[in-house]
Amino acid sequence: MQRLAFKMKLNKGQKEIYKKRHNEIWPELKALLKDNGVSEYSIFFDEETNTLFAFQKVSGNNSSQDLASNQIVKKWWDFMADVMEVNPDNSPVSIPLQELFYME
Template identity: 85%
Template sequence: MQRIAFKMKLNKNQKETYKKRHDELWPELKTLLKANGVSEYSIFFDEETSILFAFQKVSGEGGSQDLANNEIVKKWWDFMADIMEVNPDNSPVSIPLEEVFYMQ
């Protein structure tokens, strides 16, 4: 099991919309993530900077960021593109973070 962390940035004043959309996460997207080894996925919000901090526990080599060619993921990215920083293909601008401490 590996732990993956990355950050993204939300557009100003979009926290409630972001939260609502994730509270109503599409069942097919959740199924896809779990089928691809994502067993835990948390996203935290920093009010001061509008930075989203994401954390995943993943079995295997990849996480949600490695599903770029999946149509469900592309549809989700299009759905979220109006409220966060995205790349030209509407994928979230996502910056991997290095783990520097872990306590069990």
Template identity: 60%
Template sequence: MDKTIAFKMKLKPGKKEEYRRRHKELWPELTALLKENGVYDYYIFLDEETNILFAVQKVREGGGSQSLGDMPVVRKWWHYMAELMEVNPDESPVSVPLEEMFHLP
């Protein structure tokens, strides 16, 4: 069964346009990896008041991006994005899973 996953991350001040530009040029190999791992719909929204990035993924059973941190292209992407976002010591984005509270099908 498919599921929807939501999480939040934090953008550094003044990095909005660069973040947008880099995602418009998302690497084809990263796109392919996400799709191969069940991610078939992915949105990221920005709350400009707080610089919180709100991400929503629709994934096939057992899929998602949250378990791909050992893949070289993912680590390369993290390094590429680290200057724009709050990151952990391994340069992965600080990502907080969000609990679903309501769904209107």
């Protein structure tokens, strides 16, 4: 099992809409993530910097970041593009983070 973390950036004033959209995550997107080994996925928010911190537990060697060619994922990116920093293809600007400590 891998533990993966990455950060993204939310546009100012978009916390509530971001939270609402994730609380109503599409069933087909949730199923896709689970089918691809994502067993846990949490996103935290830093109010001072508008930084999103994401954490995943993933079986296998992939993560949600490896589903870029999937049409459901592309549709989600388009849906979320107005509330966060995105790349030209509407994928979130995502910076992987290195794990320095883990306590079991």
